[in-house]
Amino acid sequence: MIVIDPLLRILIIAIDLYIWLIIVGAILSWLVAFNILNTSNHLVYLILDFLHRITEPALRPIQRLIPNLGGIDISPVLLILILVFLQMVIENLQRTL
Secondary structure, X not given: OOOHHXXXXXXXXXXXXXXXXXXXXHHHHHHHHOOOOOOOOHHHHHHHHHHHHHXXXXXXXXXXXXXXXXXXXXXXXXXXXXXXXXXXXHHHHHHHO
């Protein structure tokens, strides 16, 4: 019990951070798509590459399941909803312990 509560709290914080990484990655991809950010800039490229490597493994299975919506990718939204649901389950588990 003494160890489980802090671990669950850390897990909730980690999910929060991952949600923010997904949001930042989506916004930066829009900025690249509208030519506001230039990927030839080394710093921009490194940030985009990091975000892609972190979020793509979780987004890829969702993208395979969703039909093509004409260039609109809603997989980040669905992943965020899944993660929020997971957070709620963990919080309920934490309350019961």
